[in-house]
Amino acid sequence: MTTGTRRWLKRGALALLVLVALAAAALFAGEQLARHKMLRKLDIAAEPVAYREDAAAVERGRYLFASRGCVDCHGAQGNGRTFLDNGKGMRIAGPNISPGPGSVVAGYAPADWVRAIRHGVARGGRPLMVMPSEDYNRLTDEDLASLVAYIRKLAPVKGGAAVVELPLPVRAFYGFGLMHDAAAKIDHALPPAQPVADGVNAAHGAYVANMCLGCHGARLAGGKIPGGPPDWPPAAKLTPGTDSAMPRYPDAGAFARMFKTGNRPDGTPIKVMPFGSLGQMNDTDVRALFLYLKSLPPA
Numbered sequence: 001m002t003t004g005t006r007r008w009l010k011r012g013a014l015a016l017l018v019l020v021a022l023a024a025a026a027l028f029a030g031e032q033l034a035r036h037k038m039l040r041k042l043d044i045a046a047e048p049v050a051y052r053e054d055a056a057a058v059e060r061g062r063y064l065f066a067s068r069g070c071v072d073c074h075g076a077q078g079n080g081r082t083f084l085d086n087g088k089g090m091r092i093a094g095p096n097i098s099p100g101p102g103s104v105v106a107g108y109a110p111a112d113w114v115r116a117i118r119h120g121v122a123r124g125g126r127p128l129m130v131m132p133s134e135d136y137n138r139l140t141d142e143d144l145a146s147l148v149a150y151i152r153k154l155a156p157v158k159g160g161a162a163v164v165e166l167p168l169p170v171r172a173f174y175g176f177g178l179m180h181d182a183a184a185k186i187d188h189a190l191p192p193a194q195p196v197a198d199g200v201n202a203a204h205g206a207y208v209a210n211m212c213l214g215c216h217g218a219r220l221a222g223g224k225i226p227g228g229p230p231d232w233p234p235a236a237k238l239t240p241g242t243d244s245a246m247p248r249y250p251d252a253g254a255f256a257r258m259f260k261t262g263n264r265p266d267g268t269p270i271k272v273m274p275f276g277s278l279g280q281m282n283d284t285d286v287r288a289l290f291l292y293l294k295s296l297p298p299a
Contacts, residue, residue, distance in 0.1 A: 030172025037175060041125035044188055046118070048110035049141045052149045057142075061150025064143060067280040068211050069135065078151060079159030086229045089167040092130055096159025097151055104161055105151070113148045118192075120182030129164045130227070132214035133182040138193040138207070170227065179226050182214075198284055200252075205292025208285045212238070215272075221299035225272070232272050239299035252290040259286050 052058075065071060065078075073094030075081035079102075082093040095104040105116070108123060115121045120133030139147070166174070173179045196207045215225050215235045222237035222245075236245035249255040254265050262275040 027168055027172045030175035031168060033175030034171040035175075037181075038127065038129060040127065042119075042121050042127060042183055043125060044115050044119045044121050046111045046114040047192075049114055049145045049148070051110060051152070052145045053153075054149075057146040057149040058153055059150075060143065060146035061148070061153075063280075063282070064147045065150050067277050067282075067285070068147075069132065069274055069277045070147075072274040072277050073130075077157045078154045079157035080162075082163070084229070086231070088229070089165065090170065090229055091163060091165040093163035094130075095162040096157070098154040098157045098159065099152070100156035101158045102160045110148075114144065117144060117147065119186060119188055127181045127183040129162070129181055131182055134185045134218075135211045135214045137186050137190070138210040140193050140195045140207075142195060144192075166227075174227075185218075198288075200284055200287045200291065202288070202292045202295045204284070205288035205290070205295075208281075208289045209292055219299045220293070220296065228272070235272075237299070238293050239296045241298040246293055249290070252287040255290040256283065256286045 071081075073081060073083055074097050075094070078098035079096040079100060080094050082091065084090060084092040096102045097105050099106070104122075105113075108116075112123045115123070116128060116131070116133075118133060118137050118139065120128045120131050122128050136144075170179070174181075193207065193210075196203050198204055209220065212220060216222055216238055217235070220238040222235045224234050225232055237243050238246060240246065248265055249258065258264060258270070259275070259278045259281060262273070262279070263269050
């Protein structure tokens with residue numbers, strides 16, 4: 001080996017060590033930033049929505065809880081559920097929101113429910129990690145009150161707090177702002193959405209589509225799911241244009257069958273989507289959503 005070769009090898013090794021040190025320093029800095037962000041306090045002036053206990057509200061709340069993703073994270077009994085554990089350092093479980101022992105909503109006042117559901121902020125002002133409040137921020141007052149009415153009527157079941165275990169690179173991404181919690185995505189100054197009458201029309205479909213924003217993006221253009229494991233496929237593009245998933249569904253019937261079966265029209269399964277909830281959506285909501293997605297301009 002020549003002197004020049006040895007010199008280049010030493011320089012290469014030194015450069016590699018410098019890169020490793022820089023990467024380690026970046027991860028450490030990202031971790032510290034993530035800890036600071038997770039513990040930050042947000043002062044959200046939430047307008048309380050009055051409690052309801054009538055049968056119609058509880059039944060509407062039951063439907064929303066079953067069909068809008070709540071059951072996927074909190075379980076059918078509301079006492080929490082592990083919904084992600086990839087065996088590689090990423091484990092996430094929803095907390096107990098039933099009235100039972102270990103409930104994280106014990107003592108919640110009406111305004112606290114609004115902050116948690118619409119704004120992704122806990123009673124003390126801490127951001128709720130993983131809570132997809134961007135999907136629920138546009139709930140009308142009536143639907144929010146109905147959802148809370150059902151949760152408060154759940155049977156008391158023992159459970160615990162949320163579990164959010166993220167690999168160091170994911171925490172660093174969050175710390176550096178490459179990923180965001182729901183509280184950072186939401187325009188907290190927006191007034192509550194105004195009611196839209198149920199019906200198979202694009203206006204009602206736009207209201208239903210709010211539940212899709214967390215995975216498919218604010219413009220429903222799809223892409224990598226924020227905070228998802230590396231092996232998760234990207235969310236489908238729902239707007240018209242190249243690579244849109246919508247041309248697979250020539251009519252609302254085909255779209256509705258996908259919600260019930262979890263399969264594309266060719267029989268291949270769709271991964272990641274919460275079909276446990278989506279399969280509970282009623283025909284009006286699914287068909288209205290289809291009309292709305294078909295009416296979107298290209299993104």
